[in-house]
Amino acid sequence: MGSILSRYRLNVAKLPGKPDIVIKKRNLVIFVDGEFWHGYKWTSKKRRIKANREYWIAKIEGNIARDKKNNRLLKKQGFTVLRFWERDIRANLDECVAKIIIALKNDCS
DSSP states (O other), X not given: OTTTOOOOEESOTTSTTOOSEEEGGGTEEEEEXXXXXXXXXXXXXXXXXXXXXXXXXXXHHXXXXXXXXXXXXXXXXXXXXXXXXXXXXXXXXXXXXXXXXXXXXXXXX
């Protein structure tokens, strides 16, 4: 994989959304999203919020909207955007790595 994996940077503040991993030479950005903060299964979870409901719904829906906006901005800049839920990385690391390898290989073609 050394031929397709370039140098990477972590938490690049100059890019929209401050991606967790950036492989600039391959125009690839990767986000690792926490389930609570980024609204995993939000439709069902939203109904179960009891404490400080107005605050948390506004906060998480704002995060979801911001993530979508940052995806659009990054794609406009020519980046491929990959987002993984923390739970998927823990449960299916091999699948997540395979998606990254595919994205890197697609950039090489």
